[in-house]
Amino acid sequence: MKIYAVTSNQGKLREFRSVLGPLGFEVEHSDEDCDEIQADTLREVVIGCLAQLKGRGIGDLIIDDSGLFIDALKGFPGVYSAYALKTLGLQGALKLMEGVDDRGARFECCIGATIGGEDIIVTGRCDGTIALAPSGTEGFGFDPVFIPSGHSQTFAEISIEEKNSISHRGRALQAFSDELRRRKE
16 A cells, blocks of 8 residues: 655655555655644644645645653753754754753654544654764764663664664554554454
8 A cells, every 4th residue: 555654854754664664555755745833742743734634635644743852951852853953953952961960851753644534643752861972874863862771872873673663753653553453453
């Protein structure tokens, strides 16, 4: 089955293909766009985008919104992660963490899809810490500064396969595939 990934992020597109391809999905990129509403949660942003896209008659699509929530910064950048990365960059984010002992953080992901007229919304989470300096060349976004719990390397230092098995998006995609199987039963 063909499903359209609505994203401008090629890293996300690779992750969608890596996980959904073996489930029988042909993941195509879509140039469609939606206006991200200003909201307090990733779920609200995803629901808003799904409504806009469905309102234009677009179906069989998958979207996601993800964010990095840093404990010492009271959850910032959270739903504003893409904007914070664009304006502050990795170094700017690390500057906000200078002298901070509590480096706890989490990545969250909310995936929304419309398949055959039915909506599916799932979430995933990965806890970890913020590194002292960027490291690694894989991944995208805040990956070079996020070390998942139980690991010593950042997301940007591990393979896409390993990242998909532990990441927020990988966990959300697993929940998505579980929901698809449940609905087929």
